[in-house]
Amino acid sequence: MNNVDIRRKARKDYFCVRISVINCFLLKARDGYLLIDTGYPGGYRQFIKGLKKIEIDISEIKYILLTHHHFDHTGLAAQLLKDTGAKLIVHKASIPLLEKGVTKMGRGVNLLIKIVMSAFSFFSVGAYSPVTICEEDYIVDGDDADLLKEIGIDGIILYTPGHTEDSISVLLSDGSAFVGGVAVNFIITPYHIIIDDIDDVHNSWERLIKHGAKTIYPAHGKPFGIERLVACKEKRRV
Ligand SMILES: [Zn+2]
Numbered sequence: 001m002n003n004v005d006i007r008r009k010a011r012k013d014y015f016c017v018r019i020s021v022i023n024c025f026l027l028k029a030r031d032g033y034l035l036i037d038t039g040y041p042g043g044y045r046q047f048i049k050g051l052k053k054i055e056i057d058i059s060e061i062k063y064i065l066l067t068h069h070h071f072d073h074t075g076l077a078a079q080l081l082k083d084t085g086a087k088l089i090v091h092k093a094s095i096p097l098l099e100k101g102v103t104k105m106g107r108g109v110n111l112l113i114k115i116v117m118s119a120f121s122f123f124s125v126g127a128y129s130p131v132t133i134c135e136e137d138y139i140v141d142g143d144d145a146d147l148l149k150e151i152g153i154d155g156i157i158l159y160t161p162g163h164t165e166d167s168i169s170v171l172l173s174d175g176s177a178f179v180g181g182v183a184v185n186f187i188i189t190p191y192h193i194i195i196d197d198i199d200d201v202h203n204s205w206e207r208l209i210k211h212g213a214k215t216i217y218p219a220h221g222k223p224f225g226i227e228r229l230v231a232c233k234e235k236r237r238v
Pocket residue numbers: 068070163164181
């Protein structure tokens with residue numbers, strides 16, 4: 001598939017750049033693009049290559065929204081902010097962690113994940129270049145119905161904690177929901193392998209459903225229909 005075909009196929013005003021196992025999304029804003037999440041530290045070349053494929057120049061990125069502070073979402077934030085001069089959009093609770101460049105992990109959903117996580121923390125995985133918050137940046141504290149509209153995107157920001165306490169999602173008026181880690185598409189489950197608070201996860205899903213989410217675009221895995229979250233919520237199982 002050539003570049004023109006890719007653009008034609010992605011006719012919903014959004015694009016996806018994959019860095020390893022993370023999806024970074026780009027939404028068309030009034031004066032350029034909003035980038036949702038920035039991928040792992042060390043993924044810079046892969047990101048630039050991905051941008052080229054979809055024919056977006058790095059200078060067209062005008063806003064960078066971080067769905068939460070985990071290193072696989074914030075790894076390139078400091079570098080990209082420097083390269084682009086983009087404005088940052090983050091939840092208030094992310095700030096102290098971003099400024100230190102640290103990842104605060106929740107709990108693993110099962111014993112195996114817990115063992116893997118303790119090995120990871122032994123090797124200090126989770127660090128990234130600290131992100132400096134500037135006066136012009138946008139700090140979200142709860143839901144925000146206006147910010148995206150101000151920059152030319154027909155959607156809202158929802159506060160969706162559960163995977164982390166600082167998680168936010170972008171919900172477009174057509175029902176597309178870019179949710180970071182609050183729901184994922186791993187092999188059999190939309191639950192993330194790391195969870196801060198399971199009740200918050202369910203409440204966040206409920207709020208996405210109530211606000212009209214139709215298709216979930218997770219940071220990890222392929223998009224899926226909202227009915228999967230509805231079914232899982234009803235079972236209330238991890
Ligand atoms: Zn995460």
